[in-house]
Amino acid sequence: MIVVLRLGHRLGRDSRISTHVGLVARAFGADGIIYSGEKDQKMMESVKKITEEWGGPFEVEYEKNWRRVINNFNGIKIHLTMYGIPVQEKIEDVRKKSNGKDLMIIVGGEKVPGEVYDMVDYNIAITNQPHSEVAALALFLHEYFEGEELERNFEKPRIRVIPQERGKKIKKIKK
Amino acid sequence: MIVVLRLGHRLGRDSRISTHVGLVARAFGADGIIYSGEKDQKMMESVKKITEEWGGPFEVEYEKNWRRVINNFNGIKIHLTMYGIPVQEKIEDVRKKSNGKDLMIIVGGEKVPGEVYDMVDYNIAITNQPHSEVAALALFLHEYFEGEELERNFEKPRIRVIPQERGKKIKKIKK
Numbered sequence: 001m002i003v004v005l006r007l008g009h010r011l012g013r014d015s016r017i018s019t020h021v022g023l024v025a026r027a028f029g030a031d032g033i034i035y036s037g038e039k040d041q042k043m044m045e046s047v048k049k050i051t052e053e054w055g056g057p058f059e060v061e062y063e064k065n066w067r068r069v070i071n072n073f074n075g076i077k078i079h080l081t082m083y084g085i086p087v088q089e090k091i092e093d094v095r096k097k098s099n100g101k102d103l104m105i106i107v108g109g110e111k112v113p114g115e116v117y118d119m120v121d122y123n124i125a126i127t128n129q130p131h132s133e134v135a136a137l138a139l140f141l142h143e144y145f146e147g148e149e150l151e152r153n154f155e156k157p158r159i160r161v162i163p164q165e166r167g168k169k170i171k172k173i174k175k
Numbered sequence: 176m177i178v179v180l181r182l183g184h185r186l187g188r189d190s191r192i193s194t195h196v197g198l199v200a201r202a203f204g205a206d207g208i209i210y211s212g213e214k215d216q217k218m219m220e221s222v223k224k225i226t227e228e229w230g231g232p233f234e235v236e237y238e239k240n241w242r243r244v245i246n247n248f249n250g251i252k253i254h255l256t257m258y259g260i261p262v263q264e265k266i267e268d269v270r271k272k273s274n275g276k277d278l279m280i281i282v283g284g285e286k287v288p289g290e291v292y293d294m295v296d297y298n299i300a301i302t303n304q305p306h307s308e309v310a311a312l313a314l315f316l317h318e319y320f321e322g323e324e325l326e327r328n329f330e331k332p333r334i335r336v337i338p339q340e341r342g343k344k345i346k347k348i349k350k
Contacts, residue, residue, distance in 0.1 A: 020309060027305070084340075123339070125338060138307070138310035149302075151263075
């Protein structure tokens with residue numbers, strides 16, 4: 001089981017970024033996301049709606065007390081941060097250590113409390129450059145799954161894409 | 176030379192996503208980004224400022240007429256879209272065909288005009304699931320460079336990260 005924890009969501013300002021974090025978590029093979037920070041029902045609904053249409057399973061939850069979420073998690077905890085050790089140096093170790101265990105991937109917003117760095121098993125950088133928690137999460141999951149997440153099938157979708165060289169083709173799936 | 180073209184930027188609503196697209200372009204090895212849609216000087220300045228602090232080279236430009244930008248580009252043009260052919264089936268072909276040529280990577284916002292699909296050499300999907308243009312761009316560049324972009328060095332940075340297992344360490348670079 002892989003869960004993403006999104007810290008420090010702010011209403012309005014972070015709405016689209018947090019939506020993208022949730023959709024990336026789902027598309028790249030995580031089993032769910034927990035949002036913390038300001039509760040944003042509308043943003044969470046948009047992620048749930050994608051799961052209903054495009055398939056799951058994928059859980060979307062809110063928890064105000066992120067410290068408890070991290071402390072109570074029984075498994076390997078990874079914080080993605082540009083200040084951490086480069087992913088290419090750590091990913092094999094993470095894969096070995098997390099074998100058979102649950103994994104929590106923590107992504108922050110602009111200001112992550114310093115204590116987070118000490119609450120986790122790994123602080124991992126997807127490049128040591130400033131960019132995006134959306135991209136960092138996608139790259140981490142891609143490296144963790146070694147590309148197999150690109151072939152993931154989702155259960156009970158209502159629609160799916162039929163890949164095309166040109167244009168768009170969507171198939172609606174009958175119940 | 177690799178340039179990213181970001182279509183259909185909208186003031187306000189897309190500001191942070193477009194910033195992230197620009198920062199990902201830079202961090203994952205593109206040479207510049209061209210924004211189209213509504214002109215957003217403040218958003219573009221935020222990307223330029225990161226390049227000044229963290230190093231380049233990386234160009235940031237605005238072009239209203241995106242059709243001309245695409246038509247005048249001399250090189251291989253790739254449109255990232257969830258409706259396209261999965262990246263894992265096409266990336267080797269793209270790498271061969273673009274060898275020695277310039278590459279343009281086009282990422283849309285929510286509504287990409289249908290004609291874009293016919294103006295490019297490839298329509299490529301980073302999964303056929305809905306997620307994020309930020310993640311799609313990062314994954315495409317990561318696949319294209321086969322992970323070498325993670326080791327990229329930037330010229331003339333003012334600051335850089337010294338990777339740490341715990342906490343943050345930044346080095347300021349003297350001129």
